[in-house]
Structures are given as C-alpha cells and as structure tokens.
Amino acid sequence: MPVPKANLYPPFNIVRLSHVELVVRDIAASRRFYVDTFGMQVSYEDSGVLFLRGLEERNHHSLILRQGPEPMANDLGFKVYSDEDLDKAAHHFKSKGLPVSWIERPHQGRTLRTRDPGGLPLEFYHEMKRLEPIHQQYARYRGVRPLRIDHFNCFSTDVDASVAFYNEIGFRVAEYTEDETSERLWAAWMHRKGGVHDMAFTNGRGPRLHHVAFWVPTPLSIIDLLDLMATTGYVGNIERGPGRHGISNAFFLYVRDPDGHRIEIYCSDYLTVDPDHEPIKWNLKDPQRQTLWGAPAPKSWFEEGTLFAGVEVRDPVLQAQPIVAP
Amino acid sequence: MPVPKANLYPPFNIVRLSHVELVVRDIAASRRFYVDTFGMQVSYEDSGVLFLRGLEERNHHSLILRQGPEPMANDLGFKVYSDEDLDKAAHHFKSKGLPVSWIERPHQGRTLRTRDPGGLPLEFYHEMKRLEPIHQQYARYRGVRPLRIDHFNCFSTDVDASVAFYNEIGFRVAEYTEDETSERLWAAWMHRKGGVHDMAFTNGRGPRLHHVAFWVPTPLSIIDLLDLMATTGYVGNIERGPGRHGISNAFFLYVRDPDGHRIEIYCSDYLTVDPDHEPIKWNLKDPQRQTLWGAPAPKSWFEEGTLFAGVEVRDPVLQAQPIVAP
C-alpha cells in the first residue's frame, strides 16, 4: 500500500487531542488511584465527578472521571485553533454525512459533537477555561508526575478507513504497521501536535478505547510509579512494561485503573513537525515494533479495551492476528 | 506593557528553526569537540566543512561548521511549511523594506535570504535533503546524546522591536522578562514549533548570537557530558550549570566550543501548541528566572557572544543591567 498521506491544507485546524471522560464505578477509588497514586491534579470536584489535569497543563482538564454503573468512555475531545474552525468542522462533517450537534460542556466553550465513520464519538471545542501554571509548584509533584495528556489509542475495525478519514482532516501518520499479505494497514500512529501521535488505531473489534496516554518527564518517573503501585495494593493493575516501544521509540508502561481503563505512561518520543516527515513502516511480523527489547505483551493487552457509551462494537475487516510470543 | 501577541494568521508559515553555520578556526579541533565528545552525527564532511545532525533529525543537518580565520556565525536557518511560503515570505520582507535575495545552499532547496530589522541574517527554505532515521541505532549514542536542535538565542539592541517583528510572522511569546521601570521588554522566548522557543532575544550589544541549543533526552545525559568534558581536557569549556531555568523550566548546561561559540544543552521544557497559551511574565529583579535554584550565571555568560558575519554591532536601547549576584 502507498504511504498514507495527510491533507496538508485540511478543512479546519485541529491543534491537538485534549481530553476524555471515563465512566467509573467508584469515584472515591478512582480518586485514590488517579490523584493520590498517579499524581493528577484536581481542577474541580463535585459529587460523582472529578476534573483532572497534568502538571504542565493550563487547560482546565484532560481527564474527567464520572461515576456511573458501568465502566465506559464518552467522547474523545480535541481542541481546534479558532472558534471559526468549529463552524468549518461542522460543515466538513455534515458534507461527509456524519451526525453533527452542538452541545454544552462544563468549563468549555461551544462544543461540536460528531462521530467518525467507524462510530467513534468525538467532540471539538476552541475555548476551555484556563488555569494558572503549576508546573513550577514542585510540592505538587508526586506519583508518576503526569505532565500532560499525550494521545488516545483505539481499536478500529478498518484501519485503512480510519487513517483516510483522519488524514483528510490533517492528521499525519508518523509510523504504521502493514499486513504484508493483504497490503492493508494493521495499525497507524497519527499526530497533529508534533509528536508521534495524538491518535492511534489498531485493528480489532471496535470502536473501543485501547488506552489514554500521559506524558511524564523521564523513565525514572515510570520506575517510581511501578515501585509505588507495587507496594500500595496496585500490583495487579500493572499490565505491561516498563519497556521501549519499537514504534515511537517511547519508554512506556501500561497500567489499568480500578475499573480496567488502560492508561499508558509515556515519554521520550520524537519531534514530527516537519510537513515532509516520512512515516516509518513496520512489518507485522517484527516483534520489536511492539517492544524494542523483545518482551511480548500479555494477552489482555491485545484483547481488552473500554467500550464507548452507546456505540456498538463490530468485528474487524482484517482477521489476521499479530504474531505474539506466548 | 501589554502582553506581546502573535499574529495567529501570519503572512507565511514557518515550521521551526532549522540550522546554523558557525565559522571555526580549526575544523579538526571542532570535530573532536562536536562529534567525538558532544555526540553529533556526521552527515557530510569535506575539506574545511562538516555538516552535522542530531540523533533524531532526518533533515540533512542542523549545524554546519566551516573553517575560517575568525569565529563567526552565518545565517540562522528556518524551515517553512511549503515551497509557496517562500514566495509569500519574500513578499512580506520586501514590503517591510528588508533586503531579499535567493541563494544556493548545499543539500537544500531554493533558499531566501534576508535580515531582520535589527540586522540578524536569516535564511528560509522548504526542502532539505532528508536522511534515513538513526534514532534507534543506539550504538551511535555517545556524549550528551544530542537529539535535535532546539533554539537560537540572540542579543538584541531592542527587544520590543524584535518581538514585534517576529510576532508578526507568527512567533508566539512563551515567557518574557520586563524591565519594570521602563516597561520595556528585557528578554523574550518565542516559538513556532510548540516548545518554549525557537528563538529568544535578550537585551544587549547586538545583534550577536548568544547560543545555539540542542535537545537531549534527560538531565542524566547532561551529567554524562559534564563528567566527560571534565576529564578529557574540556573542563575550561564548561561555562554555566547544570541547573534548572526559571524561565522555560528547562534543565540546562552551557558549554563553549573550542572557538568560544556557546552551546546550550537543554531538556524538559513544556508544550506550547495551544494558540491561547498565555505567556509567563518574569520580573527582571527575580534571580530565579535565570536559575530556579538560585545560583548566578558567570559574567562571561552575560557579556560574550558570537558575531554574525558582516553585521555591525550596536549598543542596546535599554541600558539597565540585569541584577546578578556576584
């Protein structure tokens, strides 16, 4: 397959991924995990809901936790460059036959809601309440020292279709995996903000949220979190890592929150702002694409994900399985 | 003074700073410093000239060393988004009454040369020869493990004027220092690529190049370089640091190359891609803006810089001196 190409002059300007809302069953347990252990900062807190940000974020929140009966993800949120870009986005999605609505979100300006062709619920806004910088209030640093949200990773039933859709709205592929037999995409990492990705897709039953990732200062922050989780009752929540990804070159760890939502902790990828930055292609049979050091991911990592509220899940178009050493 | 505001729809699209050429007196000595000790990768080498890149750069070069009689800096290079942006840039600079010429540069597409109103020589291009990724060839990692060029820092005789000029072409101020008495800018850190800066200006005799900075993985890379330079004959080339800047929050070290050109090694600043990202203002009397931990910079750091080839140096408009503890 030819290298997927982004639209360099997209119909509207998305700055970056911004936030996601996760439904959790026990908000107190989630607070212990995300705030006391992981180290997120509380922007706003009310009965059954928590708005959190990372230590360098000035946007009001990058993670919303909302108590509910079943673990679930709501919309994936993106920030656009200007208020006008929201209207351009609405126009674009309508022209694609996608459902468009204007919704109210707390701490956020006018917000456009839609779904991508695979069914992923998306929301776009330009203005969010801005908070004072706290990145030099080092007394707040604890846990893994989460600095900012880095990316979403979703299962897609048709990665080629997902990439085509996001390419058109300006997402650029940084790295991708191809299934050699079918010459179809197995997975792709796409960005707007100049890192390896804001959004990644992997072939699988979907749409489902595979994980949300937060950026941390150094690999040692990740080792700190491992030591802390391992000795405060969360050893069973450590799913995969630490390791270095072949794809993205990032140092990573995957943990599961008390409801099973998967969080990646991530650092050390690279700058991709050049418009002529060439995507790196990986072979589906190369195990180093997943872990440069060779250790395989556990079965749960390949299979489990978070459902999106109200979104039906389907089987993927591509049935081949990635080679995983047991 | 009101917070300096960038033009959010600039007349042409600059992606990032890209490269600089330094004139050195002994190319072999420079090679020992930059390649063998510092860890830059050689892209091309010929009699009296070296083209170097960082470990994650795919552009052919970010640093050119050229042998000559006197240490000097040539043009500061910037990459633009498309070939068409070069024509728009030419038009813009002409409209400002600035000198514009089209020049030939090796390994680089068509290139526009101009000067900023303060006299700084600038060049803009869209295409540069691209090389294979080497960031996962870890056998190449040595020295401080330079990943990529991060920014230029220049003395300006009129920081208000510099900021106004670069604001107009889309550079956004991330942080700045104001002289409270005159309400004029003392220094400003301006970016295009989404970090704290691509370009910074400090009040002083100018235009002169204060330093070129390279991004490294973690503070421990900087400690490695200190140990290495201190025991391989370069202890006298260590000028300032290691430390954390108040401004930018970066972990830093300043070293001088064999010709006295100042190189900053830099990591751990923060993401600034939001168009509504608020600049942070620092008081000229706050010593923590320079070193969060309180240690003063040496006199040489305030006074010395590299001349630009063929550019006359003038005294600054603003005469007040920054408060520096002895």
Place this chain on the structure above:
Amino acid sequence: MPVPKANLYPPFNIVRLSHVELVVRDIAASRRFYVDTFGMQVSYEDSGVLFLRGLEERNHHSLILRQGPEPMANDLGFKVYSDEDLDKAAHHFKSKGLPVSWIERPHQGRTLRTRDPGGLPLEFYHEMKRLEPIHQQYARYRGVRPLRIDHFNCFSTDVDASVAFYNEIGFRVAEYTEDETSERLWAAWMHRKGGVHDMAFTNGRGPRLHHVAFWVPTPLSIIDLLDLMATTGYVGNIERGPGRHGISNAFFLYVRDPDGHRIEIYCSDYLTVDPDHEPIKWNLKDPQRQTLWGAPAPKSWFEEGTLFAGVEVRDPVLQAQPIVAP
C-alpha cells in the same frame, strides 16, 4: 526454621567475592559482547584469554574469559583480608574434610583451592595485581557502565547445608525464602562486603552457576544497555527484566552472553554492615519476592545455568517448585 545465623567471629576473614573464570567457545565473539557492548575494561589480553575489570575496580580482574570447547565455569574467587587468613582457611577446610590445594594463578598471589560440601569449586587469595584507578576516565564509560562485580548466584541441591557452611565462615544472610511446608530454605542471599549478597543459593539441580552480577550506577544505565543490545544483534540475549527484585530491592536485568552464561546487571540494593542486621524472610508463594512489580520470570531463568568444570550435577533435596505464573 529459625533465622540462619552467621558466625560473627569466623575462622578466617573473607573480604568479598572477587572474580570468576568463564569458558567461552569464541573469544572474539565474547570480546564483542563483554568489551564492546557491555563495557568491561581489558586488563590483559592474550591468545584465547581476556582479563576484564569494571570501571571502579583496581584489582586486576573480576572476570576471566578463556576459550574452550564447551561453555563452563571454573572456580569462584574470593579475596581474604590478609595472607595469614589463607593459612587459617586451609586449616578450616581441612578440618571439614574438604580437598585443599595451593595453586598458581596469573596476576594473583598464592591461592588456595577447595570445594564447598555441595561441590562448588572455590579459590581464595589475598594479593592480586593492582591497577591504576580509571573511574574518573569517563571517556572509557560505555555500554552499561559496569562498575564492579557484585555477586555470584548458584543452584544448590541443599540450601540449608550451603547456608550452614557459609554461615560458619562468616557470610551473613540478608534475605531468604522458606518453603513453608518443609520448613527448609528455598533460597538465601549471603554477604561479606556489606551489600545484600556476595553469594546466593537457590534450590535446584546443582551445583551450577546461575549468574554473575555486575553493579552499575543507575537504572538508566540498564535502559541504555537494553536499547543497545536490542539494536546491535543481541535482542535474543535479553532474558529477563528490567525490573525491581522484591528480594534485595535491586533494580535488575538478566542477559545471556554468546555462550549462554547469565549475567545480571544490578543496582540500588542497601547497606548491611550492621552485625545485628536482621534477615528478611520471604514466602515461597509470594511472587513479589522475585519481581516487586509482579511480572514473572521466564522458564529459562528457573532452569538454565552454567556447569562448573569437572563437577557432577545432582538433583536437589527439596522437590517443590516455586510458583511461577506462566
């Protein structure tokens, strides 16, 4: 079982473990691994033999590689406090009915050879050729930056008997695992030099050498080695880790050399010099004793080891298997 107690006034004074000789099939391949990749320093080199030391060692060598037809380990070497201690040691081993001989070793003073009751070949010396300090020659630092040999770990067919023997000659148990059913020791970590161990024993077919460990500066040195091995043809030689041991609290990695000899890279254990330092007891059923973060070791790690030259291997007294998650 009662906590194993060291003889606080042993019959002779062992300072620390010192060195081991490994037989390798291709000395050039071993040199590429240990010197070029791992980072050991060459003290002496001749046809078919390499004497190596770590970066802070002044003893002539801590690792000898000798070319031979089959991978094998020769004697485990220990340094005693004084020349007189060698005679006391000879007397002690004779009184136990163990074979004693005086042998010649290159770069080493008079050397006493014996076997422990389980058959492990041991040698003791007081004087070894001393070399100039190189720990501040940072240009030599590469690979994992091995600073010094840290410990041996051996399979023992009867850990209770091994511990009793080494307790009597002054080794103190820092941590141990007990099989709750039989109330017998499953494994023990014993030291002379004030860290967690100079020598560890694990129940299994023995005597065999499980691994030799080298001390490195920080966990980041281990990450560097992983990146380097993974991209220079050694990805298959990475066996287990990185991780934190429950026992010892050390940050670790296990790799296999080109002949399958297992090397541990180890840092961050704790000081144990107090004579009343209490051993820590672990339950055989607690998986966190092996990896604090929960990830299981691979099967090879439990089963494979290096044979000692000329030493017959027997089945262990204790047949229960450690619980290992698949």
Place this chain on the structure above:
Amino acid sequence: MPVPKANLYPPFNIVRLSHVELVVRDIAASRRFYVDTFGMQVSYEDSGVLFLRGLEERNHHSLILRQGPEPMANDLGFKVYSDEDLDKAAHHFKSKGLPVSWIERPHQGRTLRTRDPGGLPLEFYHEMKRLEPIHQQYARYRGVRPLRIDHFNCFSTDVDASVAFYNEIGFRVAEYTEDETSERLWAAWMHRKGGVHDMAFTNGRGPRLHHVAFWVPTPLSIIDLLDLMATTGYVGNIERGPGRHGISNAFFLYVRDPDGHRIEIYCSDYLTVDPDHEPIKWNLKDPQRQTLWGAPAPKSWFEEGTLFAGVEVRDPVLQAQPIVAP
C-alpha cells in the same frame, strides 16, 4: 608525606558512623525542613525532640534534632561490632589519656563517651533499638529520598594528628589532599564501612562540624530536592551544587537547614572494602578535587560550620588557604 596507613588490626571494631544530635532553635521549622521537605522518617517525636531515620535504616535513628537556644552539634555517634568492643574502646581511650565516661542515651544500649585529641565529642554504642524495614514502603518516599546517613565532615586544626588518631582505631584513608609546601595533610577522607568515608577532616578553625551527609538513590533525587526547595521557600538554603566531587567521585549537593547546619546529599561513590585499597592523593592546587566540573564552592562553604556543644575552637596549625576561584 608518606601515605597514611590504617591499623589493620585495631584495638576495637567500629562498624560505621551512626548518628548525630543537632540543636535547633525551632523544632517545628526543623520538622518542616527535615521531614516534610527533605524526606526523613520520624522514629520518635516528643516535645522539643525528633528522632529521624533514612528510608533503608533499621537503626532507630541517624539524626536527632533537639530544641535549644543556639544551633549546636552534640556527640558524633559510632556503632561498634560487639558489646565487648565498648570495653576495649574504653581501655584504648584511657590509655591515650582521653576522658571516658559511660552515659545513658534513649533508644540505645550502654554508651561510651569520649573526645578525640582535637576535642571532637564522640560516643560509641553497640545496641540501638531496631525498627521494621520500610525501604519497600514506597509511599513514604518523598523529598530527596534519604536512604541512610553516609558520613561526617569536620574542620580539624591538625589534620595530620586527626588522621593518625583515627588510623590507629582502624579508619582507612580513601583519598587525601596534601599541602605540597609543608608536606602536611590538608584534608582526608576516612572510612570504616567500605565507602569513601565515614569521617572526613579538613584543615580549619576547629573542631567544628562542617556537614553531615545522607546517601540518596540517584542524581535525579538531588535534582528533585533542588526543584522542591527552590519553590517552597528554601532557595536561600541551597549553598553549593549540584556537582560531582573530584574527591570521592560522588554526585553532591550542599544545603543549609533552618539553623544553618550544613547537610550534604551524596550518592555514587565507590567500594573501598579491600584492605589494600590505595588512597588517592590530590594536590591542593587542583580545583577539580573539589568540583570535577570546575565550578568553585562559595565562600560560606569554606568558612562556616557548626560548633560542638561545650567545645572550644582553635586556629589551625596549617595557615595556607586552599586556592578558590572567585
């Protein structure tokens, strides 16, 4: 001068330095500094007194803070190998004509008090209350993550005499500085426990306590403390560093507590257990002995120290001043 030689069979067996008591003027302020910021763990607390330990220490305390009218240091505490060693120590000190008394200390067995010939108050004990291990309770890790006390450093009026006295009781010199002109010792680093020092002496008005040092896991722990102190009101308490010492090769930072007592944070020195470990000699004129990277120490670091309670201070025998770049 010939290299100072330790008595390899000293009259009694000192295991290591153990603890010190500092008099502070405001125990609440000291608690904020040592416990909340620095990260020491509270073993016992009562009106006007705090007993603290590091995270890997099982001894009840390594630092006692006691409220009093003037900042002061009381006895330097050392642990001996056995109860019998206390009697041997009493005998030895009496034979030297030094004052000897048996005193009561809380949480500690019988305790011998004396002074060294320069007037330094010393106490020796064998038994101290032992506490449960907490080094794997990672939720307790904060601040600089102090693991254990590492050494004392004192001004001595006659370093030759100090070294001779401590050599006789088994302390070995790891590194030393000689004044070339007088051929007298300027400073010496002496150990019992197998690191670079338990006790160091520097020429100066004395006896005074220059600093107490605590061992931390990695240089990044020190960077964390700098960030924290710099942003919680302690920026003025950062005195020197971070840096690497030439002598000891340790990565260091010096801070002052609220009463001006100097604390060193220290990691990465080397193992010195070999009885034939050769001392390293440094020239008083070599500035890299103090900071390998070349940065000079501030004036306060050379001049200020803590008085010992009830001990008169005298001028040093040796008047030459160390060369310090301004």
